[in-house]
Amino acid sequence: MARLDTIKGHAWSHRFRILVGANMHLIFGTSRLYGALVCGLLALGGANSAMAAGRTLTAQDYAQAERYMAYNTVPLVDHMVRSVHWLDGTHFWYLDHDASGDHYLRMDATNGKAAPLLDQAKLAAALVKAGKKDIKADKLGITDYRVAADGRDDIQIGGKHYLCNLQAAGECVDKASVVKTGKEPGVLSPDRKQEAFIRNWNLWVRDVATGKETQLTTDGVENFGYATDNAGWKHTDNAILEWSPDSKQIATFQQDQRKTGDMYLVTTRLGHPELQSWKYPLAGDEHVTMIQRVIIEVPTHKVVRLKMPPDQHRSSLCDDVSCGDDGGWDDVKWAPDNKTLAFVSTSRDHKHETFRIANAKTGEVRTVFHEDVATYYESGNGAVNWRYLPAANEAIWFSERNDWGNLYLYDLSNGQPKHPITTGEGNVTEVLKVDAKTRTVWFRGVGRTAGVNPYYQQFWKVSLDGGEPVLLTPEPADHTITLSDDGKYFVDSYSTTTNPPVTVLRDANDGHTLATVAKADIKRLLATGWQPPEQIVVKARDGKTDLYGLLFKPTHFDSSKKYPIVDYVYPGPQTGSVRTFGFSPAEGDHQALAELGFVVVALDGMGTPWRSKAFHDTWFGQMGDNTLPDQITAIKQLGQRYPWIDLDRVGMWGHSGGGNTTADAMFRYPDFFKVGWAESGNHDNREYEDDWGEKWQGLLVTNKDGSTNYDNQANQLVAKNLKGKLMLVHGSIDDNVPPYSTLLVVDALIKANKDFDMLYLPNQHHGYAADTPYVTRRRWDYFVQYLAGDTPPREYALKPWPWR
Numbered sequence: 093m094a095r096l097d098t099i100k101g102h103a104w105s106h107r108f109r110i111l112v113g114a115n116m117h118l119i120f121g122t123s124r125l126y127g128a129l130v131c132g133l134l135a136l137g138g139a140n141s142a143m144a145a146g147r148t149l150t151a152q153d154y155a156q157a158e159r160y161m162a163y164n165t166v167p168l169v170d171h172m173v174r175s176v177h178w179l180d181g182t183h184f185w186y187l188d189h190d191a192s193g194d195h196y197l198r199m200d201a202t203n204g205k206a207a208p209l210l211d212q213a214k215l216a217a218a219l220v221k222a223g224k225k226d227i228k229a230d231k232l233g234i235t236d237y238r239v240a241a242d243g244r245d246d247i248q249i250g251g252k253h254y255l256c257n258l259q260a261a262g263e264c265v266d267k268a269s270v271v272k273t274g275k276e277p278g279v280l281s282p283d284r285k286q287e288a289f290i291r292n293w294n295l296w297v298r299d300v301a302t303g304k305e306t307q308l309t310t311d312g313v314e315n316f317g318y319a320t321d322n323a324g325w326k327h328t329d330n331a332i333l334e335w336s337p338d339s340k341q342i343a344t345f346q347q348d349q350r351k352t353g354d355m356y357l358v359t360t361r362l363g364h365p366e367l368q369s370w371k372y373p374l375a376g377d378e379h380v381t382m383i384q385r386v387i388i389e390v391p392t393h394k395v396v397r398l399k400m401p402p403d404q405h406r407s408s409l410c411d412d413v414s415c416g417d418d419g420g421w422d423d424v425k426w427a428p429d430n431k432t433l434a435f436v437s438t439s440r441d442h443k444h445e446t447f448r449i450a451n452a453k454t455g456e457v458r459t460v461f462h463e464d465v466a467t468y469y470e471s472g473n474g475a476v477n478w479r480y481l482p483a484a485n486e487a488i489w490f491s492e493r494n495d496w497g498n499l500y501l502y503d504l505s506n507g508q509p510k511h512p513i514t515t516g517e518g519n520v521t522e523v524l525k526v527d528a529k530t531r532t533v534w535f536r537g538v539g540r541t542a543g544v545n546p547y548y549q550q551f552w553k554v555s556l557d558g559g560e561p562v563l564l565t566p567e568p569a570d571h572t573i574t575l576s577d578d579g580k581y582f583v584d585s586y587s588t589t590t591n592p593p594v595t596v597l598r599d600a601n602d603g604h605t606l607a608t609v610a611k612a613d614i615k616r617l618l619a620t621g622w623q624p625p626e627q628i629v630v631k632a633r634d635g636k637t638d639l640y641g642l643l644f645k646p647t648h649f650d651s652s653k654k655y656p657i658v659d660y661v662y663p664g665p666q667t668g669s670v671r672t673f674g675f676s677p678a679e680g681d682h683q684a685l686a687e688l689g690f691v692v693v694a695l696d697g698m699g700t701p702w703r704s705k706a707f708h709d710t711w712f713g714q715m716g717d718n719t720l721p722d723q724i725t726a727i728k729q730l731g732q733r734y735p736w737i738d739l740d741r742v743g744m745w746g747h748s749g750g751g752n753t754t755a756d757a758m759f760r761y762p763d764f765f766k767v768g769w770a771e772s773g774n775h776d777n778r779e780y781e782d783d784w785g786e787k788w789q790g791l792l793v794t795n796k797d798g799s800t801n802y803d804n805q806a807n808q809l810v811a812k813n814l815k816g817k818l819m820l821v822h823g824s825i826d827d828n829v830p831p832y833s834t835l836l837v838v839d840a841l842i843k844a845n846k847d848f849d850m851l852y853l854p855n856q857h858h859g860y861a862a863d864t865p866y867v868t869r870r871r872w873d874y875f876v877q878y879l880a881g882d883t884p885p886r887e888y889a890l891k892p893w894p895w896r
Contacts, residue, residue: 169613490523589625659695688876718752
């Protein structure tokens with residue numbers, strides 16, 4: 093599936109045995125199972141297989157590869173400022189870094205001058221006094237900073253907030269000890285005086301200054317509560333809602349999941365295990381989660397129910413009603429006068445969108461217009477892009493009706509489009525600001541400049557009344573934009589895979605540079621022998637469409653040798669294999685793996701986003717495609733282009749949707765892919781949350797003979813074709829993609845009498861947390877042994893991930 097979200101869990105090891113198939117083979121754990129960290133299930137012919145003749149790699153070889161992991165490369169890049177945090181219309185703070193450590197700076201946009209944000213040594217000393225012992229002045233780890241109402245510094249480090257007075261000697265206190273904040277996470281009101289939260293299925297508000305709590309609703313009951321954050325694959329205690337601009341009303345919903353089916357997971361521990369259960373709708377379920385929209389008047393506690401039937405638990409963009417992690421409800425937008433509310437309803441199959449306006453006082457709802465599509469609708473590439481402009485009785489609407497993502501202006505009086513705001517090829521990926529007075533829209537876009545990599549984000553402005561958009565970032569590079577709250581300035585960090593970021597302050601009116609914030613310096617990184625990946629362009633399955641990707645070679649590359657190739661894959665449909673075409677000191681562990689004697693590639697095949705609608709729709713309803721025809725044709729083209737690529741030794745690996753694809757590749761193309769490492773795969777989307785499969789595969793249809801339209805994507809139905817070496821990996825309490833998806837494949841392989849390997853991670857979720865270094869090292873071992881034919885060093889210990 094989509095995400096590598098939750099990274100929790102506990103290490104576990106134990107001697108084990110498994111019963112495999114009709115032969116009832118007993119396989120007992122040995123030291124080769126590296127049991128101190130993870131218990132691996134090795135089914136038939138795993139660790140004890142004879143190693144092919146080849147090189148014997150040493151711990152020094154693995155240490156050389158580890159040099160190119162992110163935790164070793166990122167600290168070697170100086171002055172790489174990616175993002176900034178605006179404090180007001182003219183000031184922002186940012187983190188700069190060099191060999192001496194981290195530096196927190198504040199810049200004045202009116203003159204381009206930077207100064208220290210605060211006294212870091214004094215702050216570190218004050219935090220130590222406040223009980224935070226693991227802090228250093230050059231490594232503070234500040235994640236949020238603002239000035240509190242009383243003038244003190246409100247600083248967030250990790251999950252903790254501190255109020256600090258850095259005058260005189262300096263002191264900090266844990267904010268929780270000053271104000272009773274409660275355990276429940278809250279959503280701040282626009283005036284920052286209240287936060288709304290969920291308790292016992294009802295919505296409450298808490299006064300930020302005093303901690304006083306007030307219950308707003310009283311009729312919330314189990315599985316029919318207010319603002320519930322449960323999409324099945326994600327389930328948290330966060331509240332999903334939208335505050336009105338005046339902080340006096342809340343738009344949210346009462347979520348009905350009483351008839352939704354349950355998901356169960358069991359923890360591993362000594363004694364009785366803990367059963368985890370929650371509501372988790374599956375594709376094809378008769379009863380799925382629904383929402384009843386409400387508006388709550390905070391001062392009076394009055395609940396106004398919108399006068400309409402319950403809506404599907406859907407978004408116009410993602411597979412949750414909230415696409416971000418800030419508690420916002422993306423498809424709901426208040427009028428500036430707080431009197432009306434615009435929202436978009438999405439059908440269960442994502443093919444029908446309805447734009448509606450509600451009266452906040454009466455709950456009356458007016459349907460304004462619809463958009464219907466043949467496959468699925470999305471309201472943007474990177475964000476929900478529609479906007480509500482009640483003063484002009486207009487709306488900005490995003491549509492791919494001309495095969496590209498453009499903006500259209502609608503008349504809300506009659507629901508008819510007035511005219512396109514943007515036209516032509518290329519996509520509007522994210523609307524960042526609309527100025528209703530000047531009738532100007534600022535947006536990020538891709539593919540709108542001829543001759544530029546179609547994945548490079550650029551920044552534009554355009555009039556609501558039409559006309560040619562103005563390009564504000566002309567450099568042919570990938571641009572990360574942070575716009576000031578008032579829309580007068582923006583900070584632009586631009587880079588390519590070979591050119592490190594240049595970060596500048598620009599005028600949002602014409603894009604001219606006002607000041608240089610930072611220029612990244614990679615001399616220390618280059619001194620290690622680091623090299624950037626090569627951008628590659630190949631033809632897709634149709635022989636016409638250009639596909640883009642990255643290729644990684646060992647730093648000790650020898651063109652006279654033949655190298656096995658490892659294809660890292662994520663099939664989409666909501667994103668692709670390439671994490672960024674901008675600068676990155678480490679793209680996952682691609683360079684590290686290449687260092688062990690491989691060519692590593694990542695390619696965005698057809699069916700992934702950011703290109704045309706037709707490109708994205710390539711395998712709608714045929715998710716078993718998984719971009720594999722494009723991966724194969726690309727690798728063959730690279731083999732013809734580069735004689736040092738060995739097309740007889742092709743491997744693949746991926747996580748989540750990439751784990752699904754990897755197993756699929758080993759089953760559908762067993763003569764091409766020889767070794768696969770499949771992590772946490774959603775191998776049959778009937779075993780995954782409903783929103784995902786029903787958007788990309790369609791609603792479940794069962795034929796008279798028992799076959800379904802989902803059969804083409806079910807890996808267990810083609811598992812019998814396995815020929816090569818396959819490792820299946822899954823966390824035992826993965827609450828995103830439950831482990832039963834992998835166990836369906838395991839069952840099919842056993843029944844087909846196929847040898848395979850399995851690594852089962854006790855008490856790990858979709859992300860592997862503390863087990864990540866172990867899993868990474870085992871993956872390196874697997875490709876070294878079975879694809880390269882070499883011998884890995886025994887039990888090399890990768891450094892624990894510093895952010896775990």
